[in-house]
Amino acid sequence: xxxxxxxxxxxxxxxxxxxxxxxxxxxxxxxxxxxxxxxxxxxxxxxxxxxxxxxxxxxxxxxxxxxxxxxxxxxxxxxxxxxxxxxxxxxxxxxxxxxxxxxxxxx
Amino acid sequence: xxxxxxxxxxxxxxxxxxxxxxxxxxxxxxxxxxxxxxxxxxxxxxxxxxxxxxxxxxxxxxxxxxxxxxxxxxxxxxxxxxxxxxxxxxxxxxxxxxxxxxxxxxxxxxxxxxxxxxx
Numbered sequence: 001x002x003x004x005x006x007x008x009x010x011x012x013x014x015x016x017x018x019x020x021x022x023x024x025x026x027x028x029x030x031x032x033x034x035x036x037x038x039x040x041x042x043x044x045x046x047x048x049x050x051x052x053x054x055x056x057x058x059x060x061x062x063x064x065x066x067x068x069x070x071x072x073x074x075x076x077x078x079x080x081x082x083x084x085x086x087x088x089x090x091x092x093x094x095x096x097x098x099x100x101x102x103x104x105x106x107x
Numbered sequence: 108x109x110x111x112x113x114x115x116x117x118x119x120x121x122x123x124x125x126x127x128x129x130x131x132x133x134x135x136x137x138x139x140x141x142x143x144x145x146x147x148x149x150x151x152x153x154x155x156x157x158x159x160x161x162x163x164x165x166x167x168x169x170x171x172x173x174x175x176x177x178x179x180x181x182x183x184x185x186x187x188x189x190x191x192x193x194x195x196x197x198x199x200x201x202x203x204x205x206x207x208x209x210x211x212x213x214x215x216x217x218x219x220x221x222x223x224x225x226x
Binding site: 034050055056087089097098099 | 143150152153166167168201206209212213214219
């Protein structure tokens with residue numbers, strides 16, 4: 001089973017700052033990785049799929065990069081609504097699985 | 108596009124339950140539906156997926172034999188059921204629809220169904 005490790009567990013930043021979230025896979029998942037945002041009391045929302053493709057309706061301040069085992073979600077300039085928990089999900093190997101999440105909090 | 112899940116359930120250990128996820132606004136039979144578990148205060152867990160068009164179903168090994176995923180394309184509805192609940196099944200369960208061209212990325216989600224198992 002492929003394990004996804006997200007870092008940091010918690011990231012404290014201020015609005016306007018740049019956020020860099022990491023997701024590392026225990027074995028190659030090619031580019032079969034997506035990023036989701038979840039706010040309290042809400043279902044997840046797809047941000048990025050296939051490592052770098054922005055989902056429909058997602059702001060251009062969100063970008064994804066990486067392939068193989070190392071992936072990054074970058075938020076170029078944080079808006080107040082971006083503070084949430086972020087998860088990566090891989091489906092390059094069976095079974096698909098999520099990382100444990102990174103909590104992005106307001107500093 | 109909308110996925111509407113059935114309401115919260117409160118059950119006792121050993122009881123059975125079947126929750127549902129009704130899709131609308133798209134060709135339900137042509138997109139994979141996934142079920143995802145979120146235990147209280149915890150992260151997301153991928154449980155399994157079904158293609159309503161032919162009921163092709165795939166389970167994560169962690170959930171194989173513990174739950175049953177099914178779908179009725181005539182009703183545009185997918186289901187997740189347990190035959191004998193445990194307290195550890197207490198969680199919010201989400202369904203979601205796959206995106207065009209990628210069976211394992213999910214762009215529309217249901218609102219979640221809270222299942223509480225307690226004696």
